[in-house]
Amino acid sequence: MSESTMVRVRGLSKIYERGGEQLKVLSGLDLDLAEGTFEALMGPSGSGKSTLLNIIAGLDRPSSGTVEVKGEDISRLSESALATWRSRTLGFIFQSYNLMPVLTALENVELPLLLTKLGGAERKKRAEIALRIVGLEQRMDHYPRQLSGGQEQRVAIARAIVNDPAIIVADEPTGDLDRQSADDILTLLEKLAKDMNKTILMVTHDPVAADRATKVHRLDKGALSS
Amino acid sequence: MTFLGLSAKNALRNRFRTVLTVLGVAIAVLAFVMLRTVVWAYNVGVEAAAPDRIVTRHKVTFVMQLPKRYIDTIRQEPGVTVATWANWFGGKDPKHDREFFSTLAVDPETYFQVYTDVAVAPADLAAFKENRRGAIVGDVIAKKFGWKVGDKVSLKSPIFPGDWEFAISGIYTATRKSVDRSTFLFHWNYLNEGMAARQRDQIGWVVAKVSNPARTADMSLAIDRKFDERDTQTLSQSEGAFNASFLGMFTAVLKAIDVVSIVIIGIMMLILGNTIAMGARERTQEYGALRAIGFLPRHLAVFVLGESFTIGVLGGTVGLLLSYPIVQLGMGRFLEENMGSFFPYFRISPGNALLAMLLAVGMSLVAAGIPAWNVTRLRVVDALRRVA
Incomplete structure (x- = not known):
């Protein structure tokens, strides 16, 4: 594994059992993600892109093959070790933001830091910095219902970067946004990769969004075609 | 957070x-x-009954009465410091005939020596002892019916027919939670004299105050043994047990x-x-x-x-x-x-x-x-x- 490779996937297969039948979703897949790159994963529905993203994010386990992130084979980690790994190494951006409506923007961003040993003041300080990075320093005390979709996704991005993860996975991050807001989010992701050396893997259906990535991987019937 | x-x-x-x-x-x-x-x-x-009081009643039921002379026998029992008696009168005020309150005929000389948790002003108590038609009433019932010291009260009883006239001599308060503050107390002699000769000198129950509360069980047995050979046998219990047996019918x-x-x-x-x-x-x-x-x-x-x-x-x-x-x-x-x-x-x-x-x-x-x-x-x- 070269020094600049952040994620290395080898011989990855995923088979689901449904009603006694085996359903092969990913078959013998190899993939490398370089450090500090913004890469996109495209493919038709059912091609396995969300499954691949979930396995790289440590939310699901491969049937066979390995997934190494920063040299660590995460497929060998236990459930609780995986959860701890996710909290330290990974930032997650969802299509529907998944912010907690009872928390302000600042509190939402602070949420992952509850899992650390940081004190309240330090957690707040880091959450403020993250919100400043995404340009929402004026909206810290706003609740999600008081924000636009684009702003909510920015809060979600701030939450994803607040623990300074090495890798960010984004599942259709612009899927619920208008074009202008989507462009703003993509610009922000480009900036995170370029200026903050984050490795970003984005699943998208949108070719315009994929064009903004430094590299596009196409998945079809569980195999990478490019 | x-x-x-x-x-x-x-x-x-x-x-x-x-x-x-x-x-x-x-x-x-x-x-x-x-x-x-x-x-x-x-x-x-x-739970809040006085631990140093023994109640003696008819062995069959507290509705049946005891001969008055039993009080003298009980007073002679070693460890009994003072004893008194009472009769259930079942009186009602015709002006408030739907209201229930306890009416007891008591011995004015000894009742308040045994029931030290019933507090009456000394002057009122003295007036009560002097007046055979006097009555001491609880503060709750007095407030409810608007009774004051000096008021005339007429009661009727389904057990003891006739018009029973009383004058309020005093109002008592309580120093213990278990004391009913709605009771009407009057002279036992007044009741006794108003009855037919063959019904006289009967008492409802005896309450004895004992010097050692730890011995109430032994003393209860000793008191009952004294009446074992008499026509009317007794059942003696601590006040708590007596109250429990009185309330026992509501256990279910x-x-x-x-x-x-x-x-x-x-x-x-x-x-x-x-x-x-x-x-x-x-x-x-x-x-x-x-x-x-x-x-x-x-x-x-x-x-x-x-x-x-x-x-x-x-x-x-x-x-x-x-x-x-x-x-x-x-x-x-x-x-x-x-x-x-x-x-x-x-x-x-x-x-x-x-x-x-x-x-x-x-x-x-x-x-x-x-x-x-x-x-x-x-x-x-x-x-x-x-x-x-």
Whole structure:
């Protein structure tokens, strides 16, 4: 594994059992993600892109093959070790933001830091910095219902970067946004990769969004075609 | 922000539903406190009875009477410091014929020596002893009927026919919770003289004050042994046991009330459990997101349990806040004034208040057990995919 490779996937297969039948979703897949790159994963529905993203994010386990992130084979980690790994190494951006409506923007961003040993003041300080990075320093005390979709996704991005993860996975991050807001989010992701050396893997259906990535991987019937 | 703080915020997410649930818990707590207070107040006469008094009555039932000369025999028993007697009169004020209160014919010389927890002003007591038609009445009944010292009162009794005229000599208060403050006390001699010759010199029961409360059981047996060979045998008991036997006929009702109070808490738990389960189900995707960013299953369980705990604490607190004015001031005052013989002291005991709060909180945690268990078993990818 070269020094600049952040994620290395080898011989990855995923088979689901449904009603006694085996359903092969990913078959013998190899993939490398370089450090500090913004890469996109495209493919038709059912091609396995969300499954691949979930396995790289440590939310699901491969049937066979390995997934190494920063040299660590995460497929060998236990459930609780995986959860701890996710909290330290990974930032997650969802299509529907998944912010907690009872928390302000600042509190939402602070949420992952509850899992650390940081004190309240330090957690707040880091959450403020993250919100400043995404340009929402004026909206810290706003609740999600008081924000636009684009702003909510920015809060979600701030939450994803607040623990300074090495890798960010984004599942259709612009899927619920208008074009202008989507462009703003993509610009922000480009900036995170370029200026903050984050490795970003984005699943998208949108070719315009994929064009903004430094590299596009196409998945079809569980195999990478490019 | 803390885990529990977040749980509390979650509890207030759907305010309308939370308010209804909190009110549901509060009403269950109120009902529980009311029912438990009925049971407690009923037993207070037993628990707060004087430990140094022995009551001797007819062996068959306290409705049957004893010969008056028995008092002399009992007074001779070693360890008895003073003894008195009383008869149930069953009187009613024709002006308030629907109101029940105890009326007792007592010995004015010794009654207040035995019942030192019945407090009367010395001047009033002296006046009572001087006037054969005098009466001492409890402060609660006096206030209720507007009786004052010097007032003339006429009573009728279904047991002792005729018009019985009295003059209020004094008003007593109580220094012990078990004392009924609605009793009407008058001279036994007045009653005795008003009866046919063959019915005279009969007494309802004897109450003896003893020097050593630890010996009441032995002394009760010794007193009863003295009358074993007589025509009329006796049953002697500590005052607590006597009160318990008097109230014993209501034991089944009290048990039923006890069971109902527990059933109410059970219903509360089911309502709360349903609300928590609904909330948890609606938030499945959110829990998936939390797991994705590193939260462990036990953290999610804390959120669910914390939310239920918050509702339990709020409901318990509101329930107790409602209970005090309703039970202490409304229901309690009414029962003490109108059913003082059964409920001389109808108040929320600290033990019942604490029990209600602990049950509200404890049951809220039990109610959230299954929803909490379910969220710990969520698969992250399934949870993220699910839209409630």
